[in-house]
Amino acid sequence: MKPSPFEYVRPRDLAEALAAIAQDPDDSKILAGGQSLIPMMNFRLARPARLVDVNRVPGLAGLAADGDRVRVGTLTRHHAMERTPLPGPLGDLLRRAAAHVGHLPIRTRGTFGGSIAHCDAASEWCLVARLLDAEMTVRSQARGTRVIPAADFFQAVFTTAMAPDEILTSIALPALDEHYRTGIAEFARRAGDFAIVAATAAVRVEDGLVTEARICLGGVAEVPLRSAAAERVLLGARWSPELVTAAAEAAAADCDPPGDAHGDPAYRRDLVRALIPRALGLDVRR
Amino acid sequence: MSSAIPLRLYVNGDRYEIAVEPRRTLADALREDCGLTGTHLGCEHGVCGACTVLVDGQPVRSCLMFAVQAEDTSVRTVEGLAPDEERLHPVQQAFWENHGLQCGFCTPGFLVLIAGYLEEHPDAEEAELREVLSSNLCRCTGYQNILTSTMCAARAMRGEP
Ligand SMILES: Cc1cc2nc3c(=O)[nH]c(=O)nc-3n(C[C@H](O)[C@H](O)[C@H](O)COP(=O)(O)OP(=O)(O)OC[C@H]3O[C@@H](n4cnc5c(N)ncnc54)[C@H](O)[C@@H]3O)c2cc1C
Ligand code: FES
Ligand code: FES
Numbered sequence: 001m002k003p004s005p006f007e008y009v010r011p012r013d014l015a016e017a018l019a020a021i022a023q024d025p026d027d028s029k030i031l032a033g034g035q036s037l038i039p040m041m042n043f044r045l046a047r048p049a050r051l052v053d054v055n056r057v058p059g060l061a062g063l064a065a066d067g068d069r070v071r072v073g074t075l076t077r078h079h080a081m082e083r084t085p086l087p088g089p090l091g092d093l094l095r096r097a098a099a100h101v102g103h104l105p106i107r108t109r110g111t112f113g114g115s116i117a118h119c120d121a122a123s124e125w126c127l128v129a130r131l132l133d134a135e136m137t138v139r140s141q142a143r144g145t146r147v148i149p150a151a152d153f154f155q156a157v158f159t160t161a162m163a164p165d166e167i168l169t170s171i172a173l174p175a176l177d178e179h180y181r182t183g184i185a186e187f188a189r190r191a192g193d194f195a196i197v198a199a200t201a202a203v204r205v206e207d208g209l210v211t212e213a214r215i216c217l218g219g220v221a222e223v224p225l226r227s228a229a230a231e232r233v234l235l236g237a238r239w240s241p242e243l244v245t246a247a248a249e250a251a252a253a254d255c256d257p258p259g260d261a262h263g264d265p266a267y268r269r270d271l272v273r274a275l276i277p278r279a280l281g282l283d284v285r286r
Numbered sequence: 287m288s289s290a291i292p293l294r295l296y297v298n299g300d301r302y303e304i305a306v307e308p309r310r311t312l313a314d315a316l317r318e319d320c321g322l323t324g325t326h327l328g329c330e331h332g333v334c335g336a337c338t339v340l341v342d343g344q345p346v347r348s349c350l351m352f353a354v355q356a357e358d359t360s361v362r363t364v365e366g367l368a369p370d371e372e373r374l375h376p377v378q379q380a381f382w383e384n385h386g387l388q389c390g391f392c393t394p395g396f397l398v399l400i401a402g403y404l405e406e407h408p409d410a411e412e413a414e415l416r417e418v419l420s421s422n423l424c425r426c427t428g429y430q431n432i433l434t435s436t437m438c439a440a441r442a443m444r445g446e447p
Pocket of ligand 1: 029030031032033034035036037038039074100101102103106109110111112113114115117118122123124125166167168169192193194195331332333
């Protein structure tokens with residue numbers, strides 16, 4: 001349970017960090033919160049020759065308004081998200097999602113961007129990013145800045161569209177107006193565990209009608225899955241608890257979850273059916 | 287490529303001049319290089335919490351941080367909780383009085399976690415404290431006496447009877 005040797009580099013700014021990773025991208029890793037990378041190194045599932053520790057690079061943490069969006073710095077800790085004063089449905093969603101990420105001592109170190117770069121199918125932040133069609137800004141020394149939409153970013157388990165020499169710097173989320181209802185609900189065996197299934201929702205309701213519907217599920221596919229079936233049921237319809245139940249049914253019928261020791265496909269489908277209404281604040285345990 | 291590099295750590299107010307390889311976790315540096323064996327290692331992958339220490343006042347898993355990352359920070363371990371040789375920290379006292387431990391393996395992690403949290407949130411309520419306690423694992427007590435100890439420590443730290 002000890003990591004193999006590596007060279008440790010602690011850049012003082014982003015340019016230094018980009019230069020350090022560019023020297024040997026395939027054998028280097030960015031070290032952010034370390035809450036996924038260090039366990040993998042302790043198990044020797046990861047054996048990078050060089051770690052580029054970005055924890056002291058200035059300007060990579062915090063939330064800032066950016067027109068009709070909110071830009072989240074990659075190094076913003078889960079714990080800071082849990083306490084963000086951001087108002088409205090987006091702030092509510094971020095605070096509630098953060099509280100589901102591991103435990104307090106994990107949240108004090110782990111970062112928003114680290115979760116997204118790590119790309120676990122049940123990660124709350126990957127779900128939120130896909131739910132809201134976040135845009136990831138990445139940089140490399142060779143090719144400068146590019147912006148990758150969430151639909152293209154998450155490719156497979158632990159695999160994103162980022163190249164090895166790229167550093168994720170910030171994530172842009174839409175600032176949701178007050179007509180949105182947002183939420184997250186998940187099921188795990190123990191508090192703080194990765195969810196077996198998680199559901200996130202952002203539904204815009206104006207004058208009783210659904211004008212926008214976003215439902216994103218975790219634990220049912222290799223990457224966070226937008227439920228087109230549930231979104232179709234919701235969009236344009238009159239908002240009601242029965243409508244949400246119908247959307248949850250559609251999502252459950254439409255998804256094709258994997259089975260493993262934590263739950264077989266039928267069980268996961270049941271969880272989808274139960275969790276979508278809970279994510280929207282409707283507890284349908286009756 | 288990976289030989290020991292000099293490192294200065296501040297732990298419980300004391301300065302330690304040590305030399306570590308970058309791969310040395312903070313937990314191992316505390317135990318092996320600083321001789322502070324109060325910090326325990328259970329799982330070494332972030333799950334059990336036995337290794338919890340405070341870095342700049344925040345609880346962290348010291349098995350999931352490299353010692354070199356703690357440079358220029360202030361680290362507090364279970365050895366640094368008691369105010370002096372004679373007295374225990376209120377959380378230690380409460381564990382003592384309420385039978386908050388059995389084998390004691392998980393205890394340093396719980397003490398540090400709870401002390402850190404209560405010092406920052408003296409008015410924390412039970413539901414919140416239960417949530418905090420869920421961070422760490424105990425194989426012996428069934429948690430009830432840990433919770434009782436925590437509630438008792440919270441009252442003591444607020445100066446209530
Ligand atoms: C006990 C435990 C329970 C947990 N429970 C949950 C949970 O319920 N939900 C959840 O979502 N997570 C959970 N986690 C994981 C935690 O959220 C991690 O913090 C997160 O997955 C990774 O973020 P990090 O900042 O720690 O990244 P690191 O571990 O530092 O890095 C992870 C990966 O991303 C890469 N990376 C990081 N930042 C960048 C960047 N800016 N640019 C390019 N690449 C980058 C690294 O090179 C590495 O490959 C848990 C972890 C533990 C130990
Ligand atoms: S030893 Fe660090 S969490 Fe178990
Ligand atoms: S007292 Fe034995 S593990 Fe907690």
